[in-house]
Amino acid sequence: MSSITRLLSILELFSEAKPFLSVEDVAAELDCSIPTAYRYVRELLDAGLLIRFAGGDYGLGPRIIKLDYHLRMSDPLLAVGQPIMRELSDHSGFDVVMSRWYGNELVDTHRETHGAALDLRYGRGRPRPLFLGAAPKAILSTFPKAKLAVLFDEYADEIAQSGLGATLDEFRASLLKIRRAGFYLSRGELENSVSALASPLFTDDSGEAVGSLAVIVPTQRLEFANLDRLVESIQEAAARISQRTRALIESRGAGAITPSHTVARAKRSA
Structure with a gap:
């Protein structure tokens, strides 16, 4: 699996049952190191695809809403x-x-x-x-x-x-x-x-x-x-x-x- 595929697969980890994820969750799900998970999460944060909450967990970011809008329009x-x-x-x-x-x-x-x-x-x-x-x-x-x-x-x-x-x-x-x-x-x-x-x-x-x-x-x-x-x-x-x-x-x-x-x-x- 390529790095970009692994990075984007993080978005698939979110669900109704699990709307928030920690870096440790990401590392465990992707079977990668904590530093690698941090790097993936940081890239998604920079792209607006994730957002960080005060407790340290992460959720889907505002860019998802924009993409949904563009999907509906296109x-x-x-x-x-x-x-x-x-x-x-x-x-x-x-x-x-x-x-x-x-x-x-x-x-x-x-x-x-x-x-x-x-x-x-x-x-x-x-x-x-x-x-x-x-x-x-x-x-x-x-x-x-x-x-x-x-x-x-x-x-x-x-x-x-x-x-x-x-x-x-x-x-x-x-x-x-x-x-x-x-x-x-x-x-x-x-x-x-x-x-x-x-x-x-x-x-x-x-x-x-x-x-x-x-x-x-x-x-x-x-x-x-x-x-x-x-x-x-x-x-x-x-x-x-x-x-x-x-x-x-x-x-x-x-x-x-x-x-x-x-x-x-x-x-x-x-």
Whole structure:
């Protein structure tokens, strides 16, 4: 592992359970000397990625917040998706959430709230279970066989507990049904009082989703909802976001997209 990789891996050590770290913690986790840990921590402090507290422990620094802002402003999928999500939330009367798959983590990146806010357990940036709920299953259904095999080797127990199958063949068969449907409806899988209807999001023509769009419905209201209409709405919105994101990436390059460009393009395409 290179020095820069080891240095940046310190940021991965922070979690909800461990929001603060000492230099000794860093040395133990990285299996390095105390002087080396001090050097790594000092470099992250100078970059604004860490901050030192009076007791001597360290936490994530203000530069993280700035980077999150720039991420939200530069992400083409998010920039294209926000106005469409607001429209879907207004028309459906429910909250709408965008989730993204990064490596082997699933996180919510944006939420449009309608009326009284639902108290959801997971919010922007908090990693979610990989195999429970509508969002991950909609995304997983698009993954190629080889990628599913790797996931099954690593997470066989979690996959079985999620009801997706006790063998690789069962896992793939469950996801194939979701793929053919083009959406997945979860009923209280992630939170007892919450159901969700999700469809995959794409940024290219590979057929492999990078995220999902979901309508969040209180389970007690599910029986009164027009599910056929919700399925149609979520699939149409996801298709619009995917199509416009692909077009923007192809015409401008992801790094050249700004929110103003995106909003203007979205208005012209509406």
